[in-house]
Amino acid sequence: MLYAGQAVSVRDAGDGLYEIVFDLAGESVNKFNQATLNELRDAVAAVREADGVKGVLFSSAKDVFVVGADITEFTGMFENGEDEIVAGILETTKIFNAVEDLPVPTVAAINGIALGGGFELCLATDYRVMSTKAKVGLPEVKLGIYPGWGGTVRLSRLIGVDNANEWVCGGSEKKAAAALKDGAVDAVVAPEMLRDAALDLLRQCIDGKFDYQARRAEKQQPVTLSQIEQMMAFESAKGVIGAQAGKHYPAPLAALATMQKHAGLTRDAALEVEARGFAKLAKTDVSRALVGIFMKDQAVKKAARKHARGAEPVKQAAVLGAGIMGGGVAYQSASRGTPILMKDINEQALQLGLDEATKLLAGQVKRGRLDAAGMAKTLTQIRPTLNYGDFGNVDLVVEAVVENPKIKKAVLAETESHLKDGAILASNTSTISITELATALEKPENFCGMHFFNPVHRMPLVEVIRGEKTSDEAVARTVAYAQAMGKTPIVVNDCPGFLVNRILFPYFAGFSLLLRDGADFRQVDKAMEGFGWPMGPAYLLDVVGIDTAYHGDEVMAQGFPDRMAHEGENVVDRMFKLERLGQKNGKGFYAYEPDRKGKPKKIFDESVFELLDGVVGERQDLDAEEIIARMMIPLCIETARCLEDGIVATPAEADMGLVYGIGFPPFRGGALYYLDEMGLDRFCEMAARYADLGPLYQPTERMKQMAANGETYYG
């Protein structure tokens, strides 16, 4: 062996071929932490100095190639000054340049995921051979930065400016066929053929059948477009990319500007431009928040793995109720490989549930993600039924019938009597206490909450709710099932509304108060969308359903009468009374009509103000800052309360619950991160200005104490 480290080794592959192998000791994946990069530098130097080396293969001994840079090292690195960041980046680009400058041909054998820095290394080699199973890409913009180790430079020269703009600014992962089509890899082969194919390519280079030098030179020269062509390519991309990214996410446009700036330069000058732009982005609040989100996501997944440890997998599931949620759960379970029985009391509902699953699967087929056979197979995994005949076989049942405690208790008790020993019952209730529902059951230890969000196939979060009597096994199995469905489970303790809805309802209360005081709901939506929410509160209420919000509000008012009960009629009560239920019946705050694709399109009708007469105050113009403060204060305080009350275990789980459950703007990092950023002292001062709005605007004693001591949630 020419070199042996903890993460990188160099093996003799015979006939003058050497193989640089990534295999990070003690980890399930390879990643570029500083120690690995140092070893790579030494390994490349060893190859360079050795006698008789004719070609070099880069490969991985793990299922992934290299997943990317070690993001846990970013936080420390990004705290440095810009010049220091640039210097650090250029140290790594030197290593990648040394790979590119080896005096012999080089090939990367991409067996699995090669993202970010992992793919940038592949770009530094002369050729890339990719397994049909692998994925490549440069997802850095999702962290508020862009590729800094030569990715923007080499890719734009290799696959052309238009493609590179899409790869870098979109940040998506590419499957083998797409990567080959764009020219980002040179060949795609079956996994078992990969190493031989890559070695064969090296031999052909050595035999002079491929001009690897010419290929290498392409990456080191300016792009091959004229000035005018360059200008057209970059200027026309600006509008599209800017619109896609939105004003809160500067990285995609910064990446574009960097690629434009270095398009006319040779390699080393271009790399310097890239590094300088990278350092600027690394210093933004957005990248700090997004890197934080990545770390919190990892922490949440780790916590879930811990909860699920030792759980028996769910081999057969069932769902009660084939409505919006039940149909979604059935689709998600079946498409991720867990067969599911779907029971309803109504034949027509079963058909609607199946139709919904069919529609979603047809969409997958249309997008090329599934073939017809796959679709048929998935559909056979959903078995509709009107009775409990096969329930003796079921490991876990998700109850998703109407949100009515009496009906739920009756249905749960009835179901329990048909289940085998040890089977788990989980309720998808949005608000009703799990401990309360458990009183109807003989084995409350086998019962918990499993709260999905609508639409099930799209929303990543599942709250797993532990009732007073829920056993650890029930939690473990439910968490494991949520993971098997591709969801991110967060375990929370029982209370009305659990974590996410308990926080959402005070936010809605903030909205009602704003309207009471004369704000126009369109103005409120605009301000909150400007803040970064995917939709404003009026629109969100229409999407959630005014009836759902009304009933939820009753439960929350009962659960937390001190602060969530309200006197007199508010806007949600009025809408409910008028049967303006939102999107589901075509009118709520807004009216809805189907667009060309049949999706509900929001329209505004002035007459709605007359309907709200008496529950809204005389119209007054409030500025966005005031609206944002009045909406965010109750939300943030309730998040802090959930943490203090032990409903959620950690700030990271609380914040990710909000990001994944209700679309809290990721670039703001979550409610508790937002409080840290603002400073709890400033927040408490701001809340004091709105104290007359009631107890939802009153920070907890603990918050005030933290403010006085200068404490933060993230330490």
Ligand code: NAD
């Ligand atoms: P829905 O009205 O669309 O569906 C309920 C289904 O349950 C209907 O098909 C009905 O026929 C069926 N049903 C009623 N009694 C039944 C019984 N005894 N056995 C089997 N099926 C029965 O309701 P939904 O929106 O899907 O909500 C279901 C549950 O999910 C509720 O608890 C709700 O609070 C919760 N939830 C809803 C959302 C949402 O946005 N819709 C989000 C999260 C959670």
